[in-house]
Amino acid sequence: MDNNYRVAVIESLKKIFRDKSYSNLVINNDIKNIDVKYNSIYRKSVLGVVENLMLIDWVINQMSKTKTKKMESEVLFTLRLAVYQLYFLDNSFENIVVNESVEHIKRNVNVRASKFVNAVLRNIIRNKDNIIRDMNKLSHIDFLSVKYSYPKWLVSRWIGEFGKDKIEDVLVANNSQAPFTIRVNTLKVSRGELIRILERKGMIVEECKYLDKGIIIENPVEIDKMNEYKSGLFSIQSESSMLAGQVLNPKENSLVIDLCAAPGGKSLNAAEMMKNKGKIISRDVYENKISLIEYDKKRLGVENIFVETYDATVLDRKLINRADYCIVDVPCTGLGIIRRKPEIKYNKLESDLESIQKIQFKILENASKYLKLGGELVYSTCTVNKEENINMINNFLKSNSNFIMVDISEQTKNSFETSQKGYVEIFPHLHRMDGFFIAKLKRL
Numbered sequence: 001m002d003n004n005y006r007v008a009v010i011e012s013l014k015k016i017f018r019d020k021s022y023s024n025l026v027i028n029n030d031i032k033n034i035d036v037k038y039n040s041i042y043r044k045s046v047l048g049v050v051e052n053l054m055l056i057d058w059v060i061n062q063m064s065k066t067k068t069k070k071m072e073s074e075v076l077f078t079l080r081l082a083v084y085q086l087y088f089l090d091n092s093f094e095n096i097v098v099n100e101s102v103e104h105i106k107r108n109v110n111v112r113a114s115k116f117v118n119a120v121l122r123n124i125i126r127n128k129d130n131i132i133r134d135m136n137k138l139s140h141i142d143f144l145s146v147k148y149s150y151p152k153w154l155v156s157r158w159i160g161e162f163g164k165d166k167i168e169d170v171l172v173a174n175n176s177q178a179p180f181t182i183r184v185n186t187l188k189v190s191r192g193e194l195i196r197i198l199e200r201k202g203m204i205v206e207e208c209k210y211l212d213k214g215i216i217i218e219n220p221v222e223i224d225k226m227n228e229y230k231s232g233l234f235s236i237q238s239e240s241s242m243l244a245g246q247v248l249n250p251k252e253n254s255l256v257i258d259l260c261a262a263p264g265g266k267s268l269n270a271a272e273m274m275k276n277k278g279k280i281i282s283r284d285v286y287e288n289k290i291s292l293i294e295y296d297k298k299r300l301g302v303e304n305i306f307v308e309t310y311d312a313t314v315l316d317r318k319l320i321n322r323a324d325y326c327i328v329d330v331p332c333t334g335l336g337i338i339r340r341k342p343e344i345k346y347n348k349l350e351s352d353l354e355s356i357q358k359i360q361f362k363i364l365e366n367a368s369k370y371l372k373l374g375g376e377l378v379y380s381t382c383t384v385n386k387e388e389n390i391n392m393i394n395n396f397l398k399s400n401s402n403f404i405m406v407d408i409s410e411q412t413k414n415s416f417e418t419s420q421k422g423y424v425e426i427f428p429h430l431h432r433m434d435g436f437f438i439a440k441l442k443r444l
């Protein structure tokens, strides 16, 4: 091991926890400054610490008189990384982990702090098994919360939703690694052709079960540096997100309004399905995110997307009764994509729920007004909370009797129980896909 990657991991962790940056963005940016041979351990360590933060802090607090809340940040993040490695890497690395951590603190803080780090880590190594035994003595909810690092409110909530017998499956699945998937750009290449190209490059690939345009790559490395990516043969997109596009299934020459479009995945998928014919208005409230759509438009050869900065909670009178389709991919609590952004577990508070639901309802209501008679909208979230999902749709339908839910069995390959009723709920522990909700509504 080498201290350089350790410094990089510690710096990335500070950005994620202190500056509240998203782990996926931090990792993609910081990994560029690391020697390629350390890429894998860097990524594994950052995600590992974030995923297991509550367990790690609990272990430190068992063995240190100074508690994590009172620790100086360089010491705290160095200890967090070391404890992750002590518990999750091969035992033979124990001495290297301690020595490198102690040296790092000696160089960056002072000798006194390095002695403290040494004492805490040696103490943890001596008591590794006792610590685990103590964890088993916690009450059931505390135990699950510490072992799998989820706040207690979320564990209780999910026990209520999924049941006591399923809760560990749910917590484990949301801590597991998400598969790496791509969407074929059918404007440029077919799925079969792209699979052949990728296999010739030594990639292990497989078609996504529920999708016409999806491919899983088992061994992805520096995908965005590949010529096939740069020349727009494919985009990186999750299976659940691609499924929302497949459910929308827009016809060529239609007018589509995407109210929450950045970074553009669903708009770009729609443009590919419409073979660049018709018009897509792609809006987002954040101007800086809009440029991401412009970049991908050029890369993919998409010509029918018109990008605008606009707040979807404000009704735009000039679009009323105009659209054939609306994409309503609302901001949400993100509790379905913990596998990709594990910090979501700690940043989302139960109290966020109410305010976000009001925004979601307003955006859905506005979208419904943009549809023509016979027009269709797809409402989606990347969360598993009923309040943001099926309850939201039922509330909307209560006050909008001119809308019905549309059977989406065909677009979801007859694989989801509820698809005939017009919606699907996707869960990592059941479908090995991101937690998502997708519903299709039609204006009568």
Ligand SMILES: C[S@@+](CC[C@H](N)C(=O)[O-])C[C@H]1O[C@@H](n2cnc3c(N)ncnc32)[C@H](O)[C@@H]1O
Pocket: 241, 259, 260, 261, 262, 263, 264, 265, 266, 267, 283, 284, 285, 286, 289, 310, 311, 312, 313, 329, 330, 331, 332
């Ligand atoms: C789930 S993401 C959309 C992802 C996108 N549809 C895709 O497939 O790439 C939700 C988006 O809503 C945007 N957003 C949040 N509040 C908004 C508002 N009031 N009006 C419009 N967009 C908003 C966020 O900037 C974010 O990009």
